[in-house]
Amino acid sequence: MEKFKFPHAQTVTAVFVIPPRVHLLDMSGPAHIFYEAMDYGAPLTLAFTSVYAQRGEETSSSGLAFAQLQNFEMLALREGDLVFVPGLESHHLTDEDFYASIQPFLHWLSAQHTRGVKICSVCTGAFIVAEAGLFNGRQTTTHWKFQHVLKQRYPKANVLTNRLFVFQDNLYSSAGVASGIDMGLFLLEELYGTRFAAAVAREVVIYLRRGQDDPQLSIFLQYRNHIDDRVHSVQEWLSHNLDKKHTADQLAERIHTSGRNLTRLFKDTTGITIGQYVEKLRVEHALQLLRGNQKVETVAHACGLQSTNQLRTLLKKHSGALPSDLMS
Template structure:
């Protein structure tokens, strides 16, 4: 499959990239704000990029978001002259609109404009349920794509010609990229910044917005650092936080239990009944994910093992082998 490519050398002398953020009615704020902030920071660091905000209807100069915060002074997308490798971001919006055939019919002119931009080689990106608008425009037909985990099945049912991928942060199909939603829009934006201006520059931008553990397309939507947290037991949350923050240390069950004023036996039982897995299994999963992150960043196996609280690289390899199903392809 053809993948788009960007110049990576001396970005200060490359043409200015135009990044257009579409603001549909009932837009989800973070779907717009996250990627827009990434490109704002990139410009602040000297990247040749200019951002625009445009409504989905030419007459819209003011749009109310799903959170009731309003966007104003929006551009008419017809006035934008985009070129190959410029960017268009389509954020998510309220599902009631996406399932409203009458609303979708009114978007026909915008969808035709999207098709024209795609034909010119403009990079089209969706965040969260924005994928529905791309699908309606025919840009995802027979292509791999994704959306928020709550809507992957609905997207597949409504558009059976799509190859909807579950549990991934973003998917690239040529010059069309779809992401899972909210925070994954930031991951997607950082990925594009990396393609445009290189890894070192993207790392600077990530650090500026305090995104230290950057995620890639291969990462699942739900990190192990976020899984097993769908409960309201503050004491177990405290233990999970402590384990995640001290992976390089070996804490005994007694030391953990002391933190929440509980006996080791009661902690063991409560952790299992609350999360569905044992403390040891949870710790292993944290170590596997952290080790994969560090290995992907180029750290040595020795450094990774130490950071994960393991005695040797051999112990690390055994752990990765044990949890082979968690390891990214």
């Protein structure tokens, strides 16, 4: 398995909160994404805690028990760390006694956000984050069944509908189990880049989905929602070797087939041609480099283009912008 290296990245702690009667997949889905990220070399540490400081055990809604949970008051988090708050059984969502019992946790959660920690709710975990006051004047979402309840209980929160996940001011929220995994992949993309997130998504055979109103999906993650290892292999090579020339026959040799068969296979699998895919890769890579104030000549070379005129033509075609428009 490919290992990524992050020699200058600080270790990020991802805390997974286990409220009483937690929805198992709301927690284990994102947790597994971050476990796989660790396995790929990301400098991560995972921690698990209850909403009660002194409670070391909790039981999920499906009956599976958790033990050896850490005291959240003992966790020393830093700016850039993450706290995931998963969903729980619906009877807790409007239970005043429950919220009264977790006031220390709510104060701790608010303090972590002030410190620069990213707070991430999954499904109805948004209610706990909202109870801490963190969604006041900010965007959030939750499971479609409970959006109206969230709006009624927390009228200061800007509850968005028909969204897989949303984020604002270091607050992330997702609509349900699967979108919690999507959100986890998006957070990995923010931390370690699109290629790393794509590698993790491929490892768990999950494709990062985004809603129409969410940020546009990176080309390094698009066209990867398939399970054909041969095409994945070609896509990986192309994304890492944009500055190198290639032919369909040369690419086909990598997966022990003919150029003609690869051309057909690639189009059938992704819906676009190899040439169209490479062009999209070049555009996004060029945009990233230009926004980083790289020289136009350097960007053209890094994208495998023969001249800066080719780069200008490509960008004008796909983004309607010229290199000078993108450099700060």
